[in-house]
Amino acid sequence: MKRSLVFLPFILIFSSLVFGQSxxxxxxxxxxxxxxxxxxxxxxxxxxxxxxxxxxxxxxxxxxxxxxxxxxxxxxxxxxxxxxxxxxxxxxxxxxxxxxxxxxxxxxxxxxxxxxxxxxxxxxxxxxxxxxxxxxxxxxxxxxxxxxxxxIDNVLPYSYESIGEKVNVKAQQYFPAITADGKELYFTARDERDNENIFKTSYFNAEWSSPEEVEELNTQFNEGTCSISADGTIMIFTSCESTRDRAGYGSCDLFITQKVGDKWSKPKNLGPNINSRDWESQPSLSADGRTLYFVSDRRGGQGKKDIWVSYLNEHNQWTLAENLGETINTADDDLSPYIHSNGHTLYFSSEGHLGFGGLDLFKSEKASGSWSTPQNLGYPINDHSDQVSLVVSADGSKGYFSKEHIDGNQRTSKIVSFDLPKEIIPQSLSTYLKGVVYDAITKKPIKAQLELKLLDRIETESKVLSDGETGKYLIVLNQNEEYALYISKPGYLFQSLTFDMHNAGVEGVTLDVFLQRVDQGTNITLSNIFFNSNEYVLQKKSNVELNKVKDFLVLNPSLNVEISGHTDNIGSQEYNLDLSQKRAEAVTNYLIKNGIDASRLKAVGYGEKKPIADNNTELGRKENRRIEFEIL
CATH class of the missing domain: 1.25.40.10 (Tetratricopeptide repeat domain)
Structure with a gap:
């Protein structure tokens, strides 16, 4: 909090003197x-x-x-x-x-x-x-x-430390943004008489490296307060000087850039659905880069500076920004939003919500489309001074923010980290899956789409692209969810993966993906087709996968396919053969009911004849119980 006093307007009332004065x-x-x-x-x-x-x-x-x-x-x-x-x-x-x-x-x-x-x-x-x-x-x-x-007596366990003197080399470092794997951190920095610029540091051998300027984004003017997607390939940042190369709508605008390989693309103004003639800054991107929270002092809000949100629609256009509403925003300043990688925990600073004075940090959880009453993060994380720009690691273990020090008229700041007390961690934590997408034949990296769907709600949780040069990808998975992950590219057979995150840990997983071209004899396992034990009625959560198969067949009308059922070796061969045939037919019947010509589909049950794993273990038997999809 600025140590200021109420500004008293000068009114000539002083001449009414008190009797008896000298x-x-x-x-x-x-x-x-x-x-x-x-x-x-x-x-x-x-x-x-x-x-x-x-x-x-x-x-x-x-x-x-x-x-x-x-x-x-x-x-x-x-x-x-x-x-x-x-x-x-x-x-x-x-x-x-x-x-x-x-x-x-x-x-x-x-x-x-x-x-x-x-x-x-x-x-x-x-x-x-x-x-x-x-x-x-x-x-x-x-x-x-x-x-x-x-x-104030409810003291949380809290102790911060600098992320390293190698990083905090300028007079001021602030507004950090970190990737989901915790390996890259971007931030704004400046010396006393310099303009703001964007810097990057990498975590290697248990320490953060000396920061590097993001040269293709920095100019002679001010750039800063950036946010990045979980995989570090999409950045939105603030620029406050309108130039020929970076024309703006108002005092400060938000720009977007994408990284291909090791280089960032030429920044583009996010346009009038987000930027206005007023001030826009302090962006926060969702993990997949398709939802943007930011701060603006435009008209139509709840008070002074408010938090707004926009979504990237199916046409890759940002929707008209919406005010986050009176649950989050107040009549005073509400600033520095940070949407956790789980997509529904929002951390932000506010002068208007009840706190310890100045700007305090708060947390709100989104459920069924509504935000919960903001929770003050408590003492001593919050105190009488201003607290802003908190970011939280995907696994909920660490918080990062800028710690300010004022000595007279000198203002310095450095980026620090602290262990997050259990009282303020997100309701659901995140982990990540990362790797490289390759062409299965050439073994060259390729650009592909990764779409993560929630099986119980048939919703797309996130959608990202692998890097066009390196094939690298990273996608966030939240605890206590069950997912289908689809990796696809035109001309290739999509790959289906399944992840049950109930009781899962938060350690990241590395998995390379090899996509096969659409050719005769190419086959995949449909990992998200589910039946109850010894039954052939499709579970409802299989609809995600079934609709994916249907869409693939619609996009490739010349293809005919075989849907094959497979079992483990428990039970008689005759029983398993019959069960596998009925399960394959259940899949083809669904596709026929949803518009696929029956002449393009062949249902075959192989029973236990074609195992792909050891039937002597439960894990092996689980892998053998499957539905496959093969191009004829």
């Missing part, structure tokens, strides 16, 4: 008042100091001199003058705003009991309706201070 003190005050009217502030200060020296009970001189020090941003001096004013004139309603200024100042230092005292003494003057803003401010200070006193 005549010399009054004359010096009048000269000071005249100098202020002539805007000779230095001269005015000298006269007012002489006035106080002549009479230490001249409240007018204290009040006007404090005002002049506020203009000079010498808040400590103004505070001292207000304290002296309280000694002589605390009951004078003319000086009621001095009480509010002292309440503000003590609140900004975390002196909550003193802040309560001054806020109450201000309200005791029963200020009129014209001072509704000041009344609101006093009540906010009271509510916050009482909340702080009630909760």
């Amino acid at each position: 005549s010399r003190s009054v004359k010096f005050f009048e000269k000071g008042e005249k100098a202020v009217a002539e805007r000779n502030f230095g001269e005015a200060k000298a006269y007012l100091e002489k006035s106080i020296a002549e009479d230490s009970t001249n409240g007018n001189s204290y009040y006007l001199l404090a005002y002049l020090n506020i203009l000079d941003k010498d808040y400590e001096k103004a505070r001292q003058l207000y304290r002296e004013l309280m000694k002589c004139c605390s009951k004078d309603a003319k000086f009621m705003l001095a009480h509010l200024s002292l309440a503000e100042y003590e609140w900004s230092l975390g002196n909550y009991k003193k802040a309560i005292g001054f806020a109450n003494s201000f309200l005791a003057f029963n200020p009129g309706r014209k001072k509704y803003r000041e009344i609101r401010r006093a009540n906010k200070i009271l509510a916050s201070s009482n909340y702080a006193l009630e909760n």
Whole structure:
């Protein structure tokens, strides 16, 4: 929180003097008042100091001199003058705003009991309706201070440390953004007289490397406050100078760039559905880069700066930004959103929600399309100063933010990390699957689409592309979900994988994928076809896979395919043969009912004749119980 005082508008009320004041003190005050009217502030200060020296009970001189020090941003001096004013004139309603200024100042230092005292003494003057803003401010200070006193003893385990002196080499480092595997971190940095630029550091051999400028994005102007997708291939950042190469709509705009290989593409303005003539900044991308949260002070919000959201639709266009609503946004500033890689835990900073003063960090969970009441992250993560730009690792173990240090007029900051207390971790944690997509024949890396679907709700959880040069991909998987993952590319047979994340850990998994071209004899296992034991009725969650097969056949109308059923070796051969045939027919019947010509489909049951794993183990038997798809 800035250690400022309530700004007192200069009103010529001082001439109504208090009876009994020293005549010399009054004359010096009048000269000071005249100098202020002539805007000779230095001269005015000298006269007012002489006035106080002549009479230490001249409240007018204290009040006007404090005002002049506020203009000079010498808040400590103004505070001292207000304290002296309280000694002589605390009951004078003319000086009621001095009480509010002292309440503000003590609140900004975390002196909550003193802040309560001054806020109450201000309200005791029963200020009129014209001072509704000041009344609101006093009540906010009271509510916050009482909340702080009630909760400050609930101390969370919390200790932060710098992520390394190799990284924190500039005067200021802030707004970090980290990939889901925790290997790359981007941030904004600057020295005192430099412009903002974007930097990157990599985690290797248990330490963060010396940062490198992202040269293809940085210019002679300011670039910063970036966000990246979980795989580190999509970045959205802020640029505040409109140029021929980066034309903007307003004071600060959001731009998008994509990384292919090791290079970032030319940034593009996100357009009028997101950017406006006002200020847009502090983006936060979802794991797959298809949902964007950001901050704007545009009209139509709940208050000052609000958090907004936009979605990338099926035409790869960003939808018109929507305000996140009154559950998240308040009449004051709501800033620095961070959407966790699980897609439904939002961390953000707010002045408006009840907290310890200044900007506090909060957490909200999204369920059934609605955000929960924000939870204050608690003390000492939050205190009387400002807390902003928190990001949380995919596995929920670490938090990263910028720790600021103010020494007089010098402001420095460095990126730090801390172990996340269990009280504030996301409701569901994430892990990741990463690897390379190859052509199965040439073994060359290829660009392919990876689509992750929730089996129980038949929804697309995320959709990403592997790198066009390296074939690398990374996709986030959330705990306590069951997924179908499809890797596809035109001209290739899609690959189907299944992941049951119930009771799963958070360690990342590396898996390379080899896609086969659409040729006769090519086959895949349909990993997301489900039957109950010894039954041939399709489970509902099989619909995701079945619809994928149907869509593939619609896109490739000349193909005929065999759907084959396979079992383990438990039971008689005759029984297994019959069961596998009925299961294959269940699949073909679904496809026929959904518009695929029966002449293109052949259902065959092989029973236990074609095992692909050892039937002597449960895992092997599970692999042998399968449905396959082969091009004829």
